[in-house]
Amino acid sequence: MGSSGQQVSWKLADHPTLPKGKTLALIVLDGWGEDKPDEYNCIHVAQTPTMDSLKQGAPEKWRLIRAHGKAVGLPTEDDMGNSEVGHNALGAGRIFAQGxxxxxxxxxxxxxxxxxxxxxxxxxxxxxxxxxxxxxxxxxxxxxxxxxxxxxxxxxxxxxxxxxxxxxxxxxxxxxxxxxxxxxxxxxxxxxxxxxxxxxxxxxxxxxxxxxxxxxxxxxxxxxxxxxxxxxxxxxxxxxxxxxxxxxxxxxxxxxxxxxxxxxxxxxxxxxxxxxxxxxxxxxxxxxxxxxxxxxxxxxxxxxxxxxxxxxxxxxxxxxxxxxxxxxxxxxxSPPEIDRTSGEYLVHNGVRTFACSETVKFGHVTFFWNGNRSGYFNPEMEEYVEIPSDVGITFNVQPKMKALEIGEKARDAILSRKFDQVRVNIPNGDMVGHTGDIQATVVACKAADEAVKMIIDAIEQVGGIYVVTADHGNAEDMVKRNKSGQPLYDKSGKLQILTSHTCQPVPIAIGGPGLAAGVRFRNDVPDGGLANVAATVMNLHGYVAPNDYEPTLIEVVSN
Ligand SMILES: O=C(O)[C@H](O)COP(=O)(O)O
Ligand SMILES: [Mn+2]
Ligand SMILES: [Mn+2]
Missing domain, CATH: 3.40.1450.10 (BPG-independent phosphoglycerate mutase, domain B)
Structure with missing residues (x-):
């Protein structure tokens, strides 16, 4: 039964051309938006060769999607995105009016x-x-x-x-x-x-x-x-x-x-x-x-x-x-009734799922992803792994956080071939960005990039597919700006550091040896946002998303 009391038909239709059975890594970089390159854009300043190389795939394999305001169910376009609404949209494939x-x-x-x-x-x-x-x-x-x-x-x-x-x-x-x-x-x-x-x-x-x-x-x-x-x-x-x-x-x-x-x-x-x-x-x-x-x-x-x-x-x-x-x-x-999430559908359709992050973001790829619901849909089909976060520190002191440990767990899960979807949240850009420490955030972004590489390398080995995206911006802009984009200073002449998220769009990249020939981003969903990712992922698992999901971002063209 769905939460509305209606009987839900969980069976997803087969995708007309895309195959099933490819291992799919779904990587969410927390707090990783796209913005102009300057000294306060820590992602730009950091060495991020893996994310840079994905960007080379634009426009067919890399694009930007919306991650703030109405695209994620927030009241206005001035509302920056956040993890709750971002992961809700990513997991649920639809936009719900949020809290x-x-x-x-x-x-x-x-x-x-x-x-x-x-x-x-x-x-x-x-x-x-x-x-x-x-x-x-x-x-x-x-x-x-x-x-x-x-x-x-x-x-x-x-x-x-x-x-x-x-x-x-x-x-x-x-x-x-x-x-x-x-x-x-x-x-x-x-x-x-x-x-x-x-x-x-x-x-x-x-x-x-x-x-x-x-x-x-x-x-x-x-x-x-x-x-x-x-x-x-x-x-x-x-x-x-x-x-x-x-x-x-x-x-x-x-x-x-x-x-x-x-x-x-x-x-x-x-x-x-x-x-x-x-x-x-x-x-x-x-x-x-x-x-x-x-x-x-x-x-x-x-x-x-x-x-x-x-x-x-x-x-x-x-x-x-x-x-x-x-x-x-x-x-x-009453909270938003986020029902029929992609995770629940995929588990019903036999997609074995692994999800992992460190404690401070663990619930993002599980609880928020699954529509603010704790626990497994089917423990036989799912494994959620939490890596303990450091306690009692601000993360600028340990900007690498547990990124590499998350990367290793994901790599091992991929190489075990026991899972069809391996989903992670890599927290660094966000958690260190919130400290307002620019140098540490640069280190954080580099560590996140290394974790992405580790996971993509494993996908190469098993002939799988990767989807790399983010939940909202943060590390790409660390200063408060005026309307024309110039950094702002306070009365004492001190730069005003931005510890918060941003309203920037986030990247999404697809690839891997298992990605069928002819798959590319469509150009007819220019306003695509986080809620369009679920249908995209369902396609890459070989299924068509339910009708009321936001449209997929991809198409398959014959060469
Ligand atoms: O709770 C927090 O840490 C911030 O208020 C928002 O960050 P998050 O939405 O990335 O968790
Ligand atoms: Mn977040
Ligand atoms: Mn945050």
């Missing part, structure tokens, strides 16, 4: 307040506090400030009398240093609520990469630090004012890595620990970096760290973060 957009719609129509999730939490409003926990920025990748603002207003109009906001500062999807302004904005909103009789305050905070927003269970200490501040009201730093907290803590850390702090009253008492009978909403719409906290908030049996205090709360996510685990059970907005 950011669904929350916008629910807030605009007011439907968010009519759903089960809001009713459930609002039953605490009479006696208890409403706690809101999430990323405070306008990055639009995990959350958006304007959505938080609307939710604050809407909840207080609907009876919330005491509100505590637990903020996570960004500096990753937005410029480092911008957190001060976001906290100021939030403070002025909360002051207005107080004028209207609502007891509303910021209660705790910390930098997203050091507090709360870990993912794929890489480092539970990150979540524990947040738990201690948010739930127990305990943190190494205490302030009476959040703007002051962020300004002070920024003297020794950037926005991404601010240590945890709590806001205290004049008696040094935390103003907003979470207590029995209260309501909690995690206001991020994106799943990966909220799942761990959601587990800590929701699960009775939990052994990842000592929670010390487990208040009896009513908890709802902005969205449901994991459709398979049904986590959390209550949510304000």
């Amino acid at each position: 950011a957009k669904l929350v916008d719609i629910a807030l605009a129509s007011g439907k968010i307040y009519e759903g089960e999730g809001f009713k459930y939490i609002s039953e605490c409003f009479e006696k208890g506090t409403l706690h809101l926990i999430g990323l405070l920025s306008d990055g639009g990748v995990h959350s958006r400030l304007d959505q938080l603002q609307l939710l604050l207003k809407g909840a207080s109009e609907r009876g919330a009398k005491r509100i505590r906001v637990h903020i996570l500062t960004d500096g990753r999807d937005v410029l480092d240093g911008s957190s001060v302004g976001f906290v100021e904005t939030l403070e002025s909103d909360l002051a207005k609520l107080r004028e209207n009789g609502v007891d509303a305050q910021i209660a705790s905070g910390g930098g997203r990469m050091y507090v709360t927003m870990d993912r794929y269970e890489n480092d539970w200490d990150v979540v524990k630090r947040g738990w201690d501040a948010q739930v127990r009201g305990e943190a190494p730093h205490k302030f009476t004012n959040a703007v002051e907290a962020v300004k002070k803590l920024r003297e020794n850390a950037n926005d991404q890595y601010l240590p945890p702090f709590v806001i205290v009253d004049e008696n040094e008492k935390a103003v907003g620990p979470i207590e029995d009978g209260e309501a909690v909403v995690t206001f991020n719409f994106r799943a990966d970096r909220m799942v761990m906290l959601a587990k800590a908030l929701e699960y009775q049996d939990f052994d990842k760290f000592d929670r010390v205090k487990v208040p009896k709360i009513r908890y709802a996510g902005m969205l449901q973060y994991d459709g398979e685990l049904k986590l959390p059970g209550r949510y304000l907005v």
Whole structure:
């Protein structure tokens, strides 16, 4: 059954000409866009002979595809791409309205307040506090400030009398240093609520990469630090004012890595620990970096760290973060119904699949790829391998990350001939790009290129096919620019480093000895994007994609 309840016919039609049984390597370079060559384009500066050689195949075997904005289901063309929407589109072959957009719609129509999730939490409003926990920025990748603002207003109009906001500062999807302004904005909103009789305050905070927003269970200490501040009201730093907290803590850390702090009253008492009978909403719409906290908030049996205090709360996510685990059970907005993904079809059609990345991107090629669903479709047909990521470092210190280990695992999987599809995510361009360290990002891009070579070499040996692409841009532009593309400097004359993703298109290349003669990129899908890749891959496995998939990027011409 599909998630809509309809019977799904999983059998794919045979491709009229393309053969089955070729080993296919599907390589996703995370954060690898195409941009003009200059000194801030780390992919250009780095030695990337393998990716360069693929580009020589243009236009028949190499092209660019869209990876941001509406092409991946985001609200506007100004929205940069990200891993969640990128891998969702790559895996699902169709464009779904994504969390950011669904929350916008629910807030605009007011439907968010009519759903089960809001009713459930609002039953605490009479006696208890409403706690809101999430990323405070306008990055639009995990959350958006304007959505938080609307939710604050809407909840207080609907009876919330005491509100505590637990903020996570960004500096990753937005410029480092911008957190001060976001906290100021939030403070002025909360002051207005107080004028209207609502007891509303910021209660705790910390930098997203050091507090709360870990993912794929890489480092539970990150979540524990947040738990201690948010739930127990305990943190190494205490302030009476959040703007002051962020300004002070920024003297020794950037926005991404601010240590945890709590806001205290004049008696040094935390103003907003979470207590029995209260309501909690995690206001991020994106799943990966909220799942761990959601587990800590929701699960009775939990052994990842000592929670010390487990208040009896009513908890709802902005969205449901994991459709398979049904986590959390209550949510304000229904997530996109990403059904009938290419992975599920291919497994039903006998395509044996191997997927691999290191921890920090592992869920990208599994969970996101499969439509925000954890686990296997059929364990007999699939193997997912996670290589443990380094813990407790920023990746500019180890810019090669585990690229070569991922390459080796993929190579071995290809050479074993046990799999028809070997799918990897190579994280370097993205994870190191997010640190804003240009030199390290150059090293990162070179390492990613070497991993691609290792996998392509293995494909050569088994007579297979490769598809190399990316999920969105990042490493190809490391500076903030004005409208005419010139790098921007701040007031003190310092170059403004871009730690975020970009709106650039990404490359896609096909090749390998198993690629049938006459296969080439069509020129009649000029606006092709990530969602067109699934049908392309199905063709290369010898199948025709379902009718409602975005069209394939390839055609077969007779010579
Ligand atoms: O979560 C992150 O690391 C960033 O906000 C987005 O990066 P990703 O979309 O590549 O994971
Ligand atoms: Mn990504
Ligand atoms: Mn990223």
